[in-house]
Amino acid sequence: MARSELARFLRDRREGLPPGAAGLPSGPRRRTPGLRREEVAELAGMSVDYYVRLEQARGPRPSPRILRSLAGALRLAPAERTHLFRLAGVAPEPPAGPPREVRPYVAGLLHRIPGTAVVVTAAGYDVIAWNPLAEALLGDLGSRPNLARRRFLDRDEVLTTGHEDFGEIAVARLRAAADRYPRDRALAALLADLRAGSAEFDEIWATNPVRAPGHRTKTMTHPELGRLHINCDILTVPDDDQQVVFMTADPDTPTARALHHLATHVA
Structure with a gap:
């Protein structure tokens, strides 16, 4: 698993995702336009510590369930989702269904x-x-x-x-x-x-x-x-x-x- 590449990918997607696009209020006093690590962890249903270790390339190999949760939390497009699985060394799963939300x-x-x-x-x-x-x-x-x-x-x-x-x-x-x-x-x-x-x-x-x-x-x-x-x-x-x-x-x-x-x- 290319841990550093996975960590960079997660960090880039988190920092590039506005809170509103993730279904969260923007709120005041944000230093960056993207999500906080705590917010991604909550959206993905995992501990903040575990997510931080993934972003710091210190975490264990994520399971398919964890990767599905991260893909949903970060609102990844199908191609990005496949890329996430490959970076983690896990065979990409077919999406559950076709996207039905309009950008x-x-x-x-x-x-x-x-x-x-x-x-x-x-x-x-x-x-x-x-x-x-x-x-x-x-x-x-x-x-x-x-x-x-x-x-x-x-x-x-x-x-x-x-x-x-x-x-x-x-x-x-x-x-x-x-x-x-x-x-x-x-x-x-x-x-x-x-x-x-x-x-x-x-x-x-x-x-x-x-x-x-x-x-x-x-x-x-x-x-x-x-x-x-x-x-x-x-x-x-x-x-x-x-x-x-x-x-x-x-x-x-x-x-x-x-x-x-x-x-x-x-x-």
Whole structure:
């Protein structure tokens, strides 16, 4: 175990994590913007002495349980979590499940591009953040947030183009998520429902499609606005295994005018 490298990694992450990002009040009289050792120890459920020894490269080899606790306390991204395990000489464990919290800088994107409907999806296609225009375009995202379930089970979105493409893209992403998060019960339950309830999903699953996110165009029928031609562009957030989906229309088209009308209405 590279104790000095592990100690440096822990110290750097602690000093670089603002209290607010760890769910703690900032409070007055802080000498540095990061967390104190005592705070990390409390968040990780270990003694202060043990944590101090780890930061001073004097501690014993941490167990997987200790490393999981430290990763959670320091809010490590998946790549950082894997790096922590490797520094400790422990085989990295698969994460318990896909991250379902949206980072503030990602959430800010939802409201910075006028006239654009934006959603953020987790690895299992749960919509975990959206702006008002996206909900007006796609319907109630609060009670029906999973796009794969909508696509294969609800069948309520009438698509005349792009429908088959999204089916293969969704299956490819869900297969990758199943490999990365084998212990996630919510994801396992979703896959079981999709395979049992949709012959189409099961058939695509068997082909093991390899598809990457990118630019797509689809035509959808909105209950109030009629037929819309929508451009979908994806921004990936690799650290959290999430995707930001931007839905726009070509300028000076009926769809662009319809989206403008919808955006004005929801505003």
